[in-house]
Amino acid sequence: MSQILIAEDEERISSFIAKGLRSAGYSPTTVGTGREAIDLASTGDFDLLVLDLGLPDRDGFTVLHRIRAMNITMPVIILTARSSVTDTVAGLESGADDYMAKPFRFEELLARVRLRLRSETGAADPTVLSHGDLSLDLRTRRARVESREVDLSAREFTLTETFLRNPGQVLSREQLLSRVWGYDFDPSSNVVDVYVRYLRKKLGAHHFETVRGMGYRLV
DSSP states (O other): OOEEEEEOSOHHHHHHHHHHHHHTTOEEEEESSHHHHHHHHTTTOOSEEEEOSOOSSSOHHHHHHHHHHTTOOSOEEEEESOOOHHHHHHHHHTTOSEEEESSOOHHHHHHHHHHHHHHHHOOOOOSEEEETTEEEETTTTEEEETTEEEOOOHHHHHHHHHHHTSTTOOEEHHHHHHHHTOTTSOTTOOHHHHHHHHHHHHHOGGGEEEETTTEEEEO
């Protein structure tokens, strides 16, 4: 299981990222200061760092420079509210492997995490996800039930992908909201229930089980 370090001082965002990564099969650790990020990164226990630039004790660029000066080569994804071209270029030239601006959608961050970890290990990420008679081609963005092709909207596709990456696992509404709609989406919204109904109509109601008081499960 890949160990991911998250250096982010805003607890709401760090908790959101950690929950999403945990549900995707990773083991996240969160810190709120640059000093903690440097100390933990130096242990060699982590496979990737998600780094905010606006840390309270020192700038994220300083953290990145320090890590690279210690010959720590793990991938670093900068995740920050600074979206200017100047900051982006500075981040990449300082040794970051990727740069994302806030606000962000978790599905995009997850895709970048997978890409960087795959590049490090040389392992191939599956391009087709399947469970029973349901399959999803991630390259062509096509869904099939048995031999029938089904048209899905972008949100429906991402929601289906989330279920297929976690077959048999109960996913709470909160987890699905964070994975598909983003950390700043209203947690009281019933959008998850609405979209699960859409998927039941398009892909078959028997695939999606309601677990009362908990969430939904792909069966």
